[in-house]
Amino acid sequence: MISGLHLVTDERLARDRLLAVVGAAVTAGTAVVQVRAKHATARELTETVAVVSAVVSGRALVLVNDRVDVALAARHGGARVDGVHLGQEDLDPVAARALLGPDATVGWTAHAPDHLRAAHALAPGTVDYLGVGLIRPTTSKPDGPAVLGVEGFGAFARAAALPCIAIGGVRLEDVPGVMAAGAAGVAVVSAVSEAADPGQTAARFVAAIAGAR
Ligand SMILES: Cc1ncc(COP(=O)(O)OP(=O)(O)O)c(N)n1
Ligand SMILES: Cc1nc(C(=O)O)sc1CCOP(=O)(O)O
Numbered sequence: 001m002i003s004g005l006h007l008v009t010d011e012r013l014a015r016d017r018l019l020a021v022v023g024a025a026v027t028a029g030t031a032v033v034q035v036r037a038k039h040a041t042a043r044e045l046t047e048t049v050a051v052v053s054a055v056v057s058g059r060a061l062v063l064v065n066d067r068v069d070v071a072l073a074a075r076h077g078g079a080r081v082d083g084v085h086l087g088q089e090d091l092d093p094v095a096a097r098a099l100l101g102p103d104a105t106v107g108w109t110a111h112a113p114d115h116l117r118a119a120h121a122l123a124p125g126t127v128d129y130l131g132v133g134l135i136r137p138t139t140s141k142p143d144g145p146a147v148l149g150v151e152g153f154g155a156f157a158r159a160a161a162l163p164c165i166a167i168g169g170v171r172l173e174d175v176p177g178v179m180a181a182g183a184a185g186v187a188v189v190s191a192v193s194e195a196a197d198p199g200q201t202a203a204r205f206v207a208a209i210a211g212a213r
């Protein structure tokens with residue numbers, strides 16, 4: 001189920017802290033854990049995905065950012081990996097769907113009208129959700145897209161035929177607004193990973209999302 005809270009892992013964290021954050025967030029009801037490590041080698045990322053998947057232990061979906069090959073390799077090694085989140089410069093979602101199979105979850109980033117047109121041109125069932133942002137400026141992705149804000153997100157979500165997950169600088173106080181604007185959920189890096197108590201913070205996000213539905 002892609003609705004709810006998505007935790008995108010923070011590559012700035014040491015391994016132990018990353019796994020502690022993932023475990024606490026999943027225990028708190030996080031729906032999706034997306035393993036994102038832009039500077040890891042394929043082998044390092046495959047290993048991280050395997051240990052994250054072990055911590056998640058079937059309680060949330062596990063997605064791999066960018067790398068279909070890594071998702072397949074981790075599966076081959078016995079890890080439960082549910083799918084991938086792809087951007088506009090990553091592997092084509094049609095190819096990803098063909099490689100991962102009909103039951104996989106495939107997310108796609110969209111933050112411009114032509115991205116939405118491309119998503120709508122795909123056969124139904126190719127992409128499961130769109131990641132749409134930024135809601136606010138973020139330090140987690142310094143070269144990220146322009147800020148849409150809640151209003152811009154809402155316009156995007158209303159025009160989209162797919163569930164939209166709000167991302168980029170999302171704070172707890174943004175949740176009611178983005179949900180009212182049409183979000184199926186929110187994705188965060190910093191708000192949970194940098195929290196003094198990631199489990200409690202994730203629980204607050206989960207409750208705010210559920211309360212806004
Ligand atoms: C839920 C979600 N939405 C958007 C993104 C961004 O993906 P992408 O555009 O591929 O950028 P990188 O994450 O690869 O830097 C995401 N990861 N998750
Ligand atoms: C990985 C990522 N992708 C984005 C996009 O809009 O494409 S924003 C983002 C980082 C989100 O992190 P935080 O919750 O710390 O702002």
Ligand SMILES: [Mg+2]
Nearest residue numbers: 066086087090
């Ligand atoms: Mg990407």
